[in-house]
Amino acid sequence: MITYFFVKDARKDPRLFCSEPPGPMPARFSKTKEVWEAAKKKLMLLPARTLRQEEALAKAVRLKDPAVTVLCGEAEEKHADLRFHFFLHKRRTQRILLLVGEAILAPFTGLIAFLPGPNIVFYALALIMITHWQSLRGIRALLAKKHEYRVDPLLSEWELAVAEGREEDYPGIIARLERAHGLKDMRKVLGG
Structure with a gap:
C-alpha cells in the first residue's frame, strides 16, 4: 500500500x-536502447523535488484501493482536504498546459534530425x-x-518550523522523518 505525504517544503x-522508493520512470520502446538511456539520463537531471512528485503522481494509476492514505501536517481534515484538492487541480492544469506546449515543440525537434548523431532532444x-502524461x-x-x-x-513539526523560519531545525526534523517513515533524500525534496 502506498502512503502519500503532502507537506509544504x-x-x-x-x-x-x-512512501515507495524512487526509481527510473518506466518507458519501453523499440528504438535504440543507447539513445533512450541517454535521454533518461537527461530526464534524471531534473531536481529531486520534481521527479519524486511526478513519480508519486504516476504511481497513483496503479492503486487498487478505493481510498488513499495521505499523511499531512494539517490538523483540520476539511482544510487539508481543500488544500490537497486545490493542489491536485493546480497540478492537473499545469500538466495539461505543459503537454500542449510540448506537443507544439515536438515537430520542431524533427528539424534537429538533420544534424549528425542521435536526436537526443526529441527523445528527451x-x-x-510521457512523464507528464503519466x-x-x-x-x-x-x-x-x-x-x-x-x-x-x-510533518506538523516540519510545517511549523517552516512557518516560523527555523532553518536550523530543518536537518534534525528531516532526519527523524526519514527514520520514522523509511524515506530517503528528503533534504532534496523538502529543501531543508
Missing part, C-alpha cells in the same frame, strides 16, 4: 511524494511528455479516490 510550496522531449493520469486517478487524511506529528 522550505519555500512554503506544497509537495507530494510517496518524448520522455518528458502524471496527469495519476492526478485524475487520485481525484477519483476517497482520501483518508492522517496527521503526522513530524
Whole structure:
C-alpha cells in the first residue's frame, strides 16, 4: 500500500511524494536502447523535488484501493482536504498546459534530425511528455479516490518550523522523518 505525504517544503510550496522508493520512470520502446538511456539520463537531471512528485503522481494509476492514505501536517481534515484538492487541480492544469506546449515543440525537434548523431532532444522531449502524461493520469486517478487524511506529528513539526523560519531545525526534523517513515533524500525534496 502506498502512503502519500503532502507537506509544504522550505519555500512554503506544497509537495507530494510517496512512501515507495524512487526509481527510473518506466518507458519501453523499440528504438535504440543507447539513445533512450541517454535521454533518461537527461530526464534524471531534473531536481529531486520534481521527479519524486511526478513519480508519486504516476504511481497513483496503479492503486487498487478505493481510498488513499495521505499523511499531512494539517490538523483540520476539511482544510487539508481543500488544500490537497486545490493542489491536485493546480497540478492537473499545469500538466495539461505543459503537454500542449510540448506537443507544439515536438515537430520542431524533427528539424534537429538533420544534424549528425542521435536526436537526443526529441527523445528527451518524448520522455518528458510521457512523464507528464503519466502524471496527469495519476492526478485524475487520485481525484477519483476517497482520501483518508492522517496527521503526522513530524510533518506538523516540519510545517511549523517552516512557518516560523527555523532553518536550523530543518536537518534534525528531516532526519527523524526519514527514520520514522523509511524515506530517503528528503533534504532534496523538502529543501531543508
